[in-house]
Amino acid sequence: MTVHTPAGPARLHRMVKTLALILPLAMAGASAQASEAAMRQAIADPLHRAAPGCVAGRFEEGRLVQFAAAGFADIDKGRPLGRDTLFYGASLSKQFTALAAATLIADGKLALDDDVRRYLPELPRYRAPITVAMLMHHTSGIRDSLGLLRMAGMSDVGRASKQEALQLLFRQTDTAFVPGTRYDYSNGGYLLLAEIVERVSGMSFAEYAHRAIFAPLGMPNAYFLDDASPRPGTFAHGYMPADTADGAEGGRFVRRDTFPRFSGSGGLMLSMADLERYEADIEHGHRVFTPEVARILLTPGRYSDGREVDDGRGLSYGGGLHIGRKGGRRVVRHGGSAEALKHAYLRLPDTRQAFAVLCNRGDWKASDRLARVMAASGVPAPGLPDAQPVGLFHSPELDADYRITADGAGLTVQVTSPLVEEAQILRFAPKDDGAYHSGATTIAPTGDPARIIVSRGGSGPIAFTRVPAGPAGNESSAP
Structure with missing residues (x-):
């Protein structure tokens, strides 16, 4: 028969000290795994089981601290991409x-x-x-x-x-x-x-x-x-x-x-x-x-x-x-x-x-x-826009509204005006010139969350102002 006795103060102190050392390491390990999983998702092809792909690495002070691989180096032979793949x-x-x-x-x-x-x-x-x-x-x-x-x-x-x-x-x-x-x-x-x-x-x-x-x-x-x-x-x-x-x-x-x-x-x-x-x-x-x-x-x-x-x-x-x-x-x-x-x-x-x-x-x-x-990896790419304008923006010069929603990959813009019967939907991607681009059209944040600048070739720049939210939390009608 085994008898379990309560831990004494000294033993309890050692257990707490050990946990204090182990828990941060475990949490850091879990965080690194989650980050590497997100990195792998960034280079994976969700549409094909057998596809080429990429390897990705993050270096800190010369050390490869995160690595992810997705896809095949040789599809026919089923040889996967890896750290040593040339x-x-x-x-x-x-x-x-x-x-x-x-x-x-x-x-x-x-x-x-x-x-x-x-x-x-x-x-x-x-x-x-x-x-x-x-x-x-x-x-x-x-x-x-x-x-x-x-x-x-x-x-x-x-x-x-x-x-x-x-x-x-x-x-x-x-x-x-x-x-x-x-x-x-x-x-x-x-x-x-x-x-x-x-x-x-x-x-x-x-x-x-x-x-x-x-x-x-x-x-x-x-x-x-x-x-x-x-x-x-x-x-x-x-x-x-x-x-x-x-x-x-x-x-x-x-x-x-x-x-x-x-x-x-x-x-x-x-x-x-x-x-x-x-x-x-x-x-x-x-x-x-x-x-x-x-x-x-x-x-x-x-x-x-x-x-x-x-x-x-x-x-x-x-x-x-x-x-x-x-x-x-x-x-x-x-x-x-x-x-x-x-x-x-x-x-x-x-x-x-x-x-x-x-x-x-x-x-x-x-x-x-x-x-x-x-x-x-939690590191923003240099030069990318540091603001994502969201909400309803209006330009009196164009008599047009841009309803903007944002996600991690860019902006989706619904364009309406008296000139069109149906709203036009545009997708804007961030570029390292600090603006968002959709073909020849550019949306540039200004540092003021209530104002953006839109241009297209020689047409522009046109200022759009954010329409303030009404009492119910919705944007007011554009003037």
């Missing part, structure tokens, strides 16, 4: 190409002001010299290599070799504009930058990147393609819905691995596990991302007249990265896009946070998925 990085590669060049610059083997013909004598002499910095900052005027391949008749650029792409660039008798005078995003410029790294280092670009970046950082899966396809069974195939892919027959999704097999503008194969090692070096390792390398990559480029480069979307451009401020916050970001692969990467230096979404389906917009992932 993705063709598309233009996410550019920051690593610039990083490779920056290591040579930091070592004194290359200079930003060098004339690129010193290393690439095959290029003609253009109207003005092209420097290494111009290639890095997209101000060189070098034409886009992928565009040239397609104009030459190669619809599937995945069939092109590096030499074929280089020869097209070397054949160009002029640049798109006077070098140093404009910003124009160019895959050709980054192909030439990678070729310079190759010639200065004396080894293939892929081998130099491995020795100078991936091996020192312990990036477990990353490598650059070198005129060869990715290693079978290790990477996420790209997919398109069958009804939008050319020549698709049967099945809901068709495989589209149509990405280039050479490196520089793209070509990087990386996983979320690789990004964690990269983030760790940025935040505290500094084995490759040294202060000098960081200065090279994170200093905005400048035109020949000294003005700071403007990417046309409110940011500048450094070394393979869009940099600047959005909504008062410093941001470092870049996207990546191939026909059937879409990626988004964002770092918030002030809070030492970073987010990444890697997707292997071409019908999704990665930046939208990234905003959803950030919202699921």
